[in-house]
Amino acid sequence: MSANPQWDISRALRVARLFHLVCGVRDACVTPFLTLYLRQLGLAAPWVGILMGTKHLIAAFWAPFCAFLARSHQKRRVLMTASLLGSAGASLFMVLVPPLDRDPGHRRCNGSHSLTAEGPPPGVALTVTVTLASEPASNSPAGVLSLPGAKSSGVAGTRGFGEGPGESGQEPFSYPPGSSVGSTQGTRNRSGVLLHPDTPGVTGSTREGAFRVVSPPLPLSAGGTALASPANQSAAEGDGRALGLSLEGLQWTFILSLGSVVLWELLTSPLEQVADDSLYEYLDFVDATDRYRSLWVWRLLGTSVGVCGIAALVGPLDCFLATSGPRGVVHFYGYSLVSALALLVSIAFPVPVCRRQEPSYRTVKALSLVVGDPHLTVLALTIFLTGGATSAVQNFLFWQMKDHGSSELTMGFSVALGLLGEITLHPFKAPLLRKLSRVGTLGLGLGCLAGQLLYYSFLWSWWSVLPAQILSALSHGALWWAVSTSIEHLATPGTERPLSAVFRGHVCGSGASLGSFVGGFVVMRFSLPVLYQACCILLLLWLALFLSIQPRLPQERKINYSKLLAVEASDTSDSEQGTERDWLVKAMREEHSDWRG
Secondary structure (H helix, E strand, O other): OOOOHHHOHHHHHHHHHHHHHHHHHHHHHHHHHHHHHHHHHOOOHHHHHHHHHHHHHHHHHHHHHHHHHHHHHOOHHHHHHHHHHHHHHHHOHHHHOOOOOOOHHHEEEOOOOOEEEOOOOOOOOEEEEEOOOOOOHHHOOOOOOOOOOOOOOOOOOOOOOOOOOOOOOOOOOOOOOOOOOOOOOOOOOEEEEEOOOOOOOOOOOOOOOOOOOOOOOOOOOOOOOOOOOHHHHHHHHHHHHHHHHHHHHHHHHHHHHHHHHHHHHHHHOHHHHHHHHHHHHHHHOOOOHHHHOOOHHHHHHHHHHHHHHHHHHHHHHHHHHOOOOOOOHHHHHHHHHHHHHHHHHHOOOOOOOOOOOOOOOHHHHHHHHHHHOHHHHHHHHHHHHHHHHHHHHHHHHHHHHHHOOOOHHHHHHHHHHHHHHHHHHHHHHHHHHHHHHHHHHHHHHHHHHHHHHHHHOOOOOHHHHHHHHOOHHHHHHHHHHHHHHHHHHHOOOOOHHHHHHHHHHHHHHHHHHHHHHHHHHHHHHOOHHHHHHHHHHHHHHHHHHHHHHHHHOOOOOOOOHHHHHHHHHHOOOOOOOOOOOOHHHHHHHHHHHHHHO
16 A cells, blocks of 8 residues: 555655645734734724624534535545635635725825834824814914814714723724714814824723714803704714714625625635545555644644734735725735645645545534533533633734734734744643643643733733733643543544544634624723633633532543453454454444443
8 A cells, every 4th residue: 555656655744744834824814913904994893703703603613514525525625726716815805895994094105115104103192173163274273183084073082992881872883093973063172182093002091993973062052053053953964974974884894894704714714624634534544643643833833934924024015005995905915825825735735535434423423422421521611611712812912912002023923922832832741741630731721821811901011912922832732732632531432533623613613703702892891901801710710610520520431451352362263254343443342332331
């Protein structure tokens, strides 16, 4: 079998490493920065949460279904090619989504071809003075700053992330910088403070993205223009039309963003699972599945390189590619280009021509094991909560860093720091599991994740996020090491990979989806630090419950290998066709039936 060119293992592993590396770069071009781009389109936190929750939900259930169809009809290579081509095209639809603020006047390119904001320096507020329509312009104070796109009929006030729950009037939509809502005609000179939402270093408030319309009150007594005056009526009608157009634009922005994200995820989500299943079966034919376990490192390396590389290119290239609309379109162009490169690599990706007949109900059997085994049930609840808490970090951490003046390069470096820490810690996986046991390692991962969330709620500068990212090696790496080892010990014969896919796909994806849906509304209603603190408390409570119920769970059943040897000694005369061909499989099935009984 090894002499057959189809089973060139060394070549297959080289291509697989390159494919994982390129796919890591591809995913890093957009995925970490997607919520930041949606924010720059003008969408508030609840709608970003809905978009990301939908994305996670599709990935959790659509990808396994497509992988099943591809395996059943032997169309894996066709599906991989269609996924790479389709996702490259679908990602460009996001570039066509119109932002709420279509006037890019608040951005400019300097001589070095990098984007800079035409706003005040960090921490400085814009003072806006609204004057009477009947007063001449010369009566206005000198040095008044005018907002790009703002009209003289009114000013849109913003509410930052720092407002408390006691304030009312919250609108679930965000208005772009410089939009004008509400009439102030007929009022006296009135000065207000408007914080520029894209200005770095805004320290007075950490929650931005959910805006409230502020309309200064009209005078109801003598000394001011009557409410029913023709001037106020015409102004109110004009502002009403402007508000209606703004809401209509927001609805279209959200609907088009939702359609683009759904189409994109439908096309891109099956790729990873189909490729992994193909490579695993290819290696399984020649009993080389042990070499499959080290391929994840290449994907993390690709992600680390890609997230820093695309962030470094955004500033210079946006000047040439983004003449209007929000910055960030370079992410999608880069994603499409790397997808084309991945398509070329996929031509040589190992896909087995023949396949072993396997039961089609593997996922159903894995789900039944999760429900029937208390250890797996508790483990599934842990991963579900972990997925929900992790989505809070993935969706809104870059928002918080942006509010503190962070550049996208710093954001990319923070992601790479966590991934490289996970790779560095991996050689200590076996000693860590041996010292702490699976339960202890899982508890350590949960505790580190809770500590990260608590730390994120008190960020004070753009660089303060970097120390906490080192803990990702434990909060993500060590936690999943414990989960994988537990699955190996608890899975019955033939269910280890389906069970692992259920945990990483269905369970974790469903938790991330629910966390995204809820997290966006928590950010709007309270604040981003409150979301982090709530997730931290939830994880700590579950950690205490998880550790307390472990001694009360039934003892794990293990395979009795001495029994297997005894079966081998007593079964030497068995040579009939149609009986069990493998003594190990027979003994393990007997053990499984005894355990289920």
